[in-house]
Amino acid sequence: MADLLQVRHLSIEYAAARGVVRAVDDVTFSIGKGEIFGLAGESGCGKSTTAFGVSRLLRHPARIAGGSVQLDGTELTTLSNEEFDRLRWSKISIVLQSAMNNLNPVLKICDQLTDAILAHEPHAGKEVRQRAEQLMRLVDLPVDRLDSYPHELSGGMRQRVVIAMALALQPSLVIMDEPTTALDVVVQNGIIRKIMELQKKFGFSILFITHDLPLMLEMCDRIGIMYAGKLVEVTSREQILQKPRHPYTQGLLNSFPSLSGPKQRLSGIPGHTPDLIRPPAGCRFCPRCSQALALCETQQPMLMQDEKGQIACHLYSEEGLSREQASAACE
Numbered sequence: 001m002a003d004l005l006q007v008r009h010l011s012i013e014y015a016a017a018r019g020v021v022r023a024v025d026d027v028t029f030s031i032g033k034g035e036i037f038g039l040a041g042e043s044g045c046g047k048s049t050t051a052f053g054v055s056r057l058l059r060h061p062a063r064i065a066g067g068s069v070q071l072d073g074t075e076l077t078t079l080s081n082e083e084f085d086r087l088r089w090s091k092i093s094i095v096l097q098s099a100m101n102n103l104n105p106v107l108k109i110c111d112q113l114t115d116a117i118l119a120h121e122p123h124a125g126k127e128v129r130q131r132a133e134q135l136m137r138l139v140d141l142p143v144d145r146l147d148s149y150p151h152e153l154s155g156g157m158r159q160r161v162v163i164a165m166a167l168a169l170q171p172s173l174v175i176m177d178e179p180t181t182a183l184d185v186v187v188q189n190g191i192i193r194k195i196m197e198l199q200k201k202f203g204f205s206i207l208f209i210t211h212d213l214p215l216m217l218e219m220c221d222r223i224g225i226m227y228a229g230k231l232v233e234v235t236s237r238e239q240i241l242q243k244p245r246h247p248y249t250q251g252l253l254n255s256f257p258s259l260s261g262p263k264q265r266l267s268g269i270p271g272h273t274p275d276l277i278r279p280p281a282g283c284r285f286c287p288r289c290s291q292a293l294a295l296c297e298t299q300q301p302m303l304m305q306d307e308k309g310q311i312a313c314h315l316y317s318e319e320g321l322s323r324e325q326a327s328a329a330c331e
């Protein structure tokens with residue numbers, strides 16, 4: 001699968017009163033054309049900051065401290081705001097959890113949809129209303145709701161409008177950060193089914209962020225697991241379901257009830273995430289890891305590629321294994 005998005009060694013910092021928070025640290029991943037890629041990890045691990053970095057939504061005190069983000073070969077981090085505005089909605093769009101509350105309360109839905117289209121296609125003219133009607137049908141909303149104001153729609157309907165807006169110009173990448181979290185489960189299911197249907201129909205790629213790991217495992221082709229600003233494992237849904245490798249991925253999976261199979265006690269992960277202003281010198285997960293080697297305390301594992309995906313863990317590195325064997329031989 002050809003890559004659509006390439007994120008390379010991306011680092012993002014927040015200048016906080018206590019010091020510099022490196023919320024995203026040397027993160028590298030790619031998303032193929034038509035692929036659904038998920039980012040998972042505990043609260044505060046840097047998922048949203050990564051998504052904001054890719055979609056150029058970072059605001060002071062955040063800044064990109066290094067790395068590159070390429071969309072279809074175009075470097076996004078160095079584009080001027082005007083240049084990026086031309087790509088927003090037409091190549092890359094974003095659906096946030098709070099987006100349904102950010103619709104302009106004094107504009108009818110029709111005006112919000114047509115404004116989005118006209119901003120990129122000023123000559124769309126009369127057909128723009130028809131395009132808005134098509135978009136409403138696309139997300140299963142009654143066309144007469146075009147003449148409603150946002151407060152006249154339910155939360156689920158407003159989020160469908162936001163999804164329609166995100167798809168209005170047929171972007172190649174849609175970033176979805178907790179797109180259904182604020183909605184009840186039934187409405188949530190309907191919207192997720194709709195997103196999947198539209199993704200199949202139009203073939204856009206998705207960067208999907210959610211705390212709902214079972215949902216992510218259902219939706220995504222590949223998943224990146226983040227811990228304390230670092231990517232620790234990137235692999236296929238099948239690999240994660242069958243044999244998660246990183247101890248953190250294993251812990252994360254054990255924190256959620258299984259979708260199938262017998263009921264099991266959830267074990268969770270003891271301890272808490274480190275302070276990102278002063279992260280541990282070695283592996284950031286080491287203080288919470290039941291499988292840690294001596295090396296893990298002092299040396300940060302690199303993200304390595306192998307046939308199963310990418311993993312940053314000394315349990316899978318040659319150096320980690322050889323030291324382990326050497327110390328076992330001494331005992």
Ligand SMILES: Nc1ncnc2c1ncn2[C@@H]1O[C@H](COP(=O)(O)OP(=O)(O)OP(=O)(O)O)[C@@H](O)[C@H]1O
Binds near residue numbers: 021
């Ligand atoms: N404005 C800010 N100033 C300082 N630190 C910030 C700021 N915004 C976020 N952070 C820190 O950056 C880190 C990453 O936050 P981010 O919101 O990206 O994580 P997340 O994984 O998306 O979390 P959640 O799942 O809760 O949304 C956290 O440690 C957070 O405290």
